[in-house]
Amino acid sequence: GAVVSQHPSRVICKSGTSVKIECRSLDFQATTMFWYRQFPKQSLMLMATSNEGSKATYEQGVEKDKFLINHASLTLSTLTVTSAHPEDSSFYICSASQHGRSGGYTFGSGTRLTVV
């Protein structure tokens, strides 16, 4: 079945630094990739949607200059949290979509970001 690999699984960084999270579709070409953020006991909140080769579409309230998304190929999307602050600490999850597949949203294993 479809597999999405997300790295790193955990990262701790100092306030003010940037962190890059990678999301790869291993056995299919992902026409669309999604980035979510999840707080404890809360639902997954969509941050942005990206299509290969085009700019990401950000949800209302998400700072596009802070959360940089690159989707340079059909198998790789990256999320860079720039100038991270403690309030950016969260669980970030990517998802890849392959049109036409039943249940066509496959999720990565998530990245726990802690900013100290």
Next chain:
Amino acid sequence: EDQVTQSPEALRLQEGESSSLNCSYTVSGLRGLFWYRQDPGKGPEFLFTLYSAGEEKEKERLKATLTKKESFLHITAPKPEDSATYLCAGGSQGNLIFGKGTKLSVKP
């Protein structure tokens, strides 16, 4: 406004005690109702997609059903390994709108 509401927030069952989880949705242009399982510190794992009212799908001890306003995830004779958070999501215009989930705990 599109919304997905799950109940209960938490559910504790004894092993073998069957029950149901509820997902109420108001999603314009619904393109599929999805159920996922999420273990702590992990991403969601796909369980089912339902597309039309009356549709049912089964997988081991789980059965998902769909009406025009709700979906139910029935768990028959659960085992401790079924303990997880179960997420419901409505598909709309290419993305998913998630509920907050139901945390299921099954005690031996």
